[in-house]
Amino acid sequence: MSKKHRGAQSVAFEKPVYLIGRGCVGGVMEGKGPLARHFDILASDALWGEDSFEKAERKFFFEAAKKAIEKGKKSSRDIDFLVGGDLLNQIISASFSARDLDIPYLGLYGACSSMAESLAVGSMIVDGGFASHVLCATSSHFGAAERQFRFPLELGTPKPPTGQNTATAAGASLLSDANDLGDPGCPVIRRATIGNVVDFGVTDANNMGAAMAPAAAETILNHLEDFSLEPDYYDKIVTGDLGTFGSELLIDLAKQVSGTDLSKVHYDCGASLYAGLKKVYCGASGCGCSASVLNGYLLDEMQAGRIRRILFVATGALHSPTSAQQGESIPGIAHGVAIERGDV
Amino acid sequence: MSKKHRGAQSVAFEKPVYLIGRGCVGGVMEGKGPLARHFDILASDALWGEDSFEKAERKFFFEAAKKAIEKGKKSSRDIDFLVGGDLLNQIISASFSARDLDIPYLGLYGACSSMAESLAVGSMIVDGGFASHVLCATSSHFGAAERQFRFPLELGTPKPPTGQNTATAAGASLLSDANDLGDPGCPVIRRATIGNVVDFGVTDANNMGAAMAPAAAETILNHLEDFSLEPDYYDKIVTGDLGTFGSELLIDLAKQVSGTDLSKVHYDCGASLYAGLKKVYCGASGCGCSASVLNGYLLDEMQAGRIRRILFVATGALHSPTSAQQGESIPGIAHGVAIERGDV
Numbered sequence: 001m002s003k004k005h006r007g008a009q010s011v012a013f014e015k016p017v018y019l020i021g022r023g024c025v026g027g028v029m030e031g032k033g034p035l036a037r038h039f040d041i042l043a044s045d046a047l048w049g050e051d052s053f054e055k056a057e058r059k060f061f062f063e064a065a066k067k068a069i070e071k072g073k074k075s076s077r078d079i080d081f082l083v084g085g086d087l088l089n090q091i092i093s094a095s096f097s098a099r100d101l102d103i104p105y106l107g108l109y110g111a112c113s114s115m116a117e118s119l120a121v122g123s124m125i126v127d128g129g130f131a132s133h134v135l136c137a138t139s140s141h142f143g144a145a146e147r148q149f150r151f152p153l154e155l156g157t158p159k160p161p162t163g164q165n166t167a168t169a170a171g172a173s174l175l176s177d178a179n180d181l182g183d184p185g186c187p188v189i190r191r192a193t194i195g196n197v198v199d200f201g202v203t204d205a206n207n208m209g210a211a212m213a214p215a216a217a218e219t220i221l222n223h224l225e226d227f228s229l230e231p232d233y234y235d236k237i238v239t240g241d242l243g244t245f246g247s248e249l250l251i252d253l254a255k256q257v258s259g260t261d262l263s264k265v266h267y268d269c270g271a272s273l274y275a276g277l278k279k280v281y282c283g284a285s286g287c288g289c290s291a292s293v294l295n296g297y298l299l300d301e302m303q304a305g306r307i308r309r310i311l312f313v314a315t316g317a318l319h320s321p322t323s324a325q326q327g328e329s330i331p332g333i334a335h336g337v338a339i340e341r342g343d344v
Numbered sequence: 345m346s347k348k349h350r351g352a353q354s355v356a357f358e359k360p361v362y363l364i365g366r367g368c369v370g371g372v373m374e375g376k377g378p379l380a381r382h383f384d385i386l387a388s389d390a391l392w393g394e395d396s397f398e399k400a401e402r403k404f405f406f407e408a409a410k411k412a413i414e415k416g417k418k419s420s421r422d423i424d425f426l427v428g429g430d431l432l433n434q435i436i437s438a439s440f441s442a443r444d445l446d447i448p449y450l451g452l453y454g455a456c457s458s459m460a461e462s463l464a465v466g467s468m469i470v471d472g473g474f475a476s477h478v479l480c481a482t483s484s485h486f487g488a489a490e491r492q493f494r495f496p497l498e499l500g501t502p503k504p505p506t507g508q509n510t511a512t513a514a515g516a517s518l519l520s521d522a523n524d525l526g527d528p529g530c531p532v533i534r535r536a537t538i539g540n541v542v543d544f545g546v547t548d549a550n551n552m553g554a555a556m557a558p559a560a561a562e563t564i565l566n567h568l569e570d571f572s573l574e575p576d577y578y579d580k581i582v583t584g585d586l587g588t589f590g591s592e593l594l595i596d597l598a599k600q601v602s603g604t605d606l607s608k609v610h611y612d613c614g615a616s617l618y619a620g621l622k623k624v625y626c627g628a629s630g631c632g633c634s635a636s637v638l639n640g641y642l643l644d645e646m647q648a649g650r651i652r653r654i655l656f657v658a659t660g661a662l663h664s665p666t667s668a669q670q671g672e673s674i675p676g677i678a679h680g681v682a683i684e685r686g687d688v
Contacts, residue, residue, distance in 0.1 A: 128472020
């Protein structure tokens with residue numbers, strides 16, 4: 001057994017991996033929701049001066065990455081590697097941003113789990129001694145995602161009540177092997193759990209919460225078991241974008257499978273980002289949802305000392321339009337990353 | 345500077361990362377080419393008993409992965425993580441295989457550079473102490489890739505002379521932190537170079553070799569500089585799928601940029617896989633090309649002692665049909681991994 005591997009599917013970092021900079025950028029809907037003031041930048045419209053949704057998404061990715069570098073008081077030359085991905089085919093938002101940022105680049109794809117996946121991989125690279133500074137980032141865009149995964153917006157196709165709206169947002173975290181800014185409360189990544197692909201046979205692409213909830217339950221329960229922790233060790237166990245319906249499923253599943261009560265500590269980024277807004281069905285989804293809520297609201301709360309420890313579990317649906325057309329079910333995955341204030 | 349980072353964009357592994365098992369699966373064309381006898385399995389037709397090219401590609405991925413596990417004398421329960429990806433939208437070949445293999449999974453996307461990217465990430469995970477056994481795998485399929493990236497085969501669209509044929513193939517490598525099978529000549533991964541995204545403004549999706557050659561040149565030259573090595577330190581410097589035209593460009597570029605002569609040691613998987621066959625234009629491409637040639641022919645040669653050290657540089661074109669339709673150029677990337685016999 002390797003020295004940092006724990007239990008079934010987890011790793012423990014030997015040294016603190018410091019999250020020294022973070023950026024988050026949102027669109028119009030994000031600016032109307034309850035978390036608006038936690039965004040670094042809110043774009044004035046969905047195109048943000050570009051001539052396509054896809055180019056706009058790339059700008060979201062790039063600007064969030066730049067903010068994280070800037071807040072970490074670094075320049076892009078100081079960053080060893082960029083680890084990131086997005087929802088678009090061939091992850092073009094991440095890849096074209098990597099070109100423009102000019103940082104050696106590892107592209108990844110975990111659908112909406114990508115922020116947690118990039119933090120897990122980035123932390124292993126830093127703690128493994130391979131890099132001093134790794135930038136982790138991801139993005140999504142409502143217009144680009146609807147066109148690619150469902151129907152172009154111009155068709156005006158209605159959504160069923162279990163549907164979710166892809167967030168137009170991006171988030172980035174700058175990881176470091178040292179507490180470069182000297183803040184004792186600097187967030188630190190302590191441990192991670194790599195997800196299994198879990199498939200309960202859901203085939204409805206308008207009910208992604210149901211497809212991803214079993215994966216979230218498995219990762220959370222295995223994380224707690226791998227480290228012998230109780231749920232209340234964390235102030236919040238955060239899921240990415242299960243939405244209101246998927247969140248209920250998660251609570252029920254955890255109770256049924258192992259009698260674990262997650263209801264007191266659970267928080268879902270997707271259910272929160274658009275809370276109180278109209279026509280958002282079960283809430284927000286997309287890589288950018290959990291990425292921006294983590295790097296905005298949640299780490300603002302940690303900085304303020306109101307939360308000290310979170311388990312950040314971003315969930316992804318690993319299907320494609322092609323697999324759906326060929327009658328396949330929607331496999332889900334969830335990666336978990338434990339982030340704690342450095343002084344607790 | 346972190347202790348295992350080297351130069352501009354490279355990492356050196358502290359301990360040997362053993363490549364204890366490998367698998368490669370090919371299709372009909374691969375079975376007619378000069379490397380046919382190095383494949384573990386050759387499928388009888390492009391569908392291989394499945395009802396779509398996409399499902400067939402998944403079978404290629406899965407079977408290559410199973411072979412690597414089997415040859416490493418392990419079962420899937422012994423594998424800590426699967427790191428892999430493929431060319432299809434949302435990397436469904438890798439993700440659905442991860443579900444069926446039931447191994448915690450990190451999906452990545454580096455287009456045709458994915459085999460080198462997965463070996464680099466997998467080696468960092470093993471050498472970083474996070475896992476004892478990591479499986480790295482990738483695949484591609486001619487029919488599925490043509491349909492997704494160019495035109496469905498049914499249209500019979502002709503290719504220009506600079507075109508390449510996506511390989512119908514998959515390759516997998518099983519990495520270990522110990523020389524489990526006790527073979528002194530077991531291949532060992534010693535160092536890696538993570539690619540920058542390089543864009544020379546090529547916009548012709550039928551000339552990917554030209555789009556990727558600058559990235560290959562940059563990664564190879566920076567690798568040699570980061571480790572103060574001369575090209576002839578390696579018996580072969582292997583590129584993934586530049587094809588015959590892209591290979592010439594690489595040799596010219598390396599000469600022009602730094603006066604480095606790569607012609608004596610350079611080998612391109614894409615130019616070799618279909619060598620001598622008709623209607624293959626500039627050769628093979630696709631993730632599965634370099635993955636299967638590495639895990640078949642090249643490591644067979646290393647096992648036989650005819651080559652001792654290779655630098656495996658898989659190259660990827662990071663565009664998408666959407667980015668191409670929007671008038672974007674094709675950015676390239678190349679990741680390099682140094683593999684040597686354990687007894688040299």
